[in-house]
Amino acid sequence: MSSLLHYGLDQHWLDEFQKLSQETTLARVVRVDRGGFDAATAYGIARCTGGGTCTGDWVALDAHSTRLIDILPRRTAIERASAGSTSDTQVLGANVDTVVVTVASDTTLDLGRVERYITLAWGSGAVPVLAITKTDSGSVAEELLLAAAPGVTVCSTSAVSDGGIDSLTPHLRGTVALIGPSGSGKSTLGNALLGGAVLATGATREADSKGRHTTVHRELVPIPGSSLVLLDTPGLRSVGVQGSEDAVASAFSDIEELASLCRFGDCAHEHEPGCAVLAAVDAGELTERRLGNYRKLLRENAWATSRHDARARSEKLREYKQISKSLRQKYAVDGRK
Ligand SMILES: Nc1nc2c(ncn2[C@@H]2O[C@H](COP(=O)(O)OP(=O)(O)OP(=O)(O)O)[C@@H](O)[C@H]2O)c(=O)[nH]1
Ligand SMILES: [Mg+2]
Ligand SMILES: [Zn+2]
Structure with missing residues (x-):
């Protein structure tokens, strides 16, 4: 063993x-x-x-x-809603302990996308960590990330500088999955952790700094001299969240906390008096953007859940039809006897 x-x-x-x-x-x-x-x-x-x-x-x-x-029963699983019209989910990695979400500092910061990845990470049951990558060739306002991912450790990393990943390594435990957009430096960061060029990396397109989807397989590699196992993943074209309202609640714990202070227990934070969420927006402590994305992810989640329920119902219906058909056949046969 x-x-x-x-x-x-x-x-x-x-x-x-x-x-x-x-x-x-x-x-x-x-x-x-x-x-x-x-x-x-x-x-x-x-x-x-x-x-x-x-x-x-x-x-x-x-x-x-x-x-x-x-x-064997999965301890954790990173699951996203599959693209397309099915209600299936796609498992991006199983039995992961730490999910590192990469955010490149050489591209425009997309906070909504970061929030999606963080929601996906919380939903897995693993501990999320945010890694700002390529800090040698750009910068990202760290306070924006801290606000977009409350309760998540944010580390600045560079895969090309000496000691560039030292701030990240103390936060890694067990099986470590790297998730994030294509070209954000997941495989390069993975190689820095592995101490060699094990994973394929690719240049980003000059014109738009978009990735090229260099990594095509999810791959598990032990990190030599440690108890860590690395799981590199391909950049996702879409990040659908589904199946866990809890994940959204974890990713937006600041809003959930504010909501508990609203005057009405069923406050929808639209125009109710005594709404602590709207008060925080007015006071400039919570951005409209973040509140909007929170609502969007909750809606998406609810829709995915109902879609899942609808499929379960139609499967049940098919089952009943099958049973009644075989019962009819049975009685038809019995009747003939
Ligand atoms: N300067 C600098 N460049 C980096 C750093 N990390 C990654 N890069 C470059 O960014 C580009 C994309 O890196 P990858 O590691 O292939 O990105 P990825 O996230 O694995 O992309 P996919 O596999 O397509 O999802 C490559 O050209 C890397 O050399 C860094 O810390 N500093
Ligand atoms: Mg890669
Ligand atoms: Zn409210």
Whole structure:
């Protein structure tokens, strides 16, 4: 099991694994693609078949380490609403302990997007950290980020300067996922943590400083000489939040706190008298922008939830139809006897 320690093995996973049949092999998924997945076992990386896993999952493989038998219950999961009309979610990483959200200092700061990533991070159950990247080639107003992510540690980093990541490393624990827009320096930061050019990085487009989507796979890599495991992810084109009002509440804890001071318990913070949220906006302590984004994310969340419920209902309906059909057939057959 020794090599699995580099992949974050702890007593919890050993206990979970013990509950399964003894014929299986414990492993951690390091990469998923169309054909199957790669998993780290005590004997090295194995190529496996079987669906439904995502990078970071702890799994039980068959005795030959070629086939998925079971996925151990996830401790945390970074989930986003999938693009398109389905109500599915996409798991960006499982069993993550720290989520580092990267914000590049060489591009225009988009606070709304930062708030989305932070909401996604809180929703995972892991601890979010904000890393300002590329501080050698630009600057970001740190106080704006602190206001956009209350309760989240904000670190300034540079992957090219000596000691450029020293402020970040003390805040990392366990499996560390890097999430953020394409070109924001996730893989470069990952390489700085790994102490070598392990992950592919790419130049941003000169014209608009947009990324090129260099990283295409979610990949799990142990950080040598530490107990940390790195999970690099591709930049997302859209960040849909869903499934957790709690995540929005955590990401906007300042507004939630203000709301608890409103005169009416069901205050909608629109025009009610004694509204502490609107008072904070008037006093310049809370921006209209942030309040607007809070509302937007809550709406999005509610919509995603109802969409999910609607799908569950139609599945239930299909099930009933199936049952009544088989009952009709049964009785038709019985009747003929
Ligand atoms: N000067 C400077 N450039 C950096 C730093 N970090 C990243 N870059 C550059 O920014 C560009 C994008 O970096 P990547 O690490 O590939 O970005 P990414 O977030 O992994 O992008 P995707 O994989 O597309 O999601 C590359 O040209 C890097 O060299 C930094 O600290 N300083
Ligand atoms: Mg990358
Ligand atoms: Zn109010």
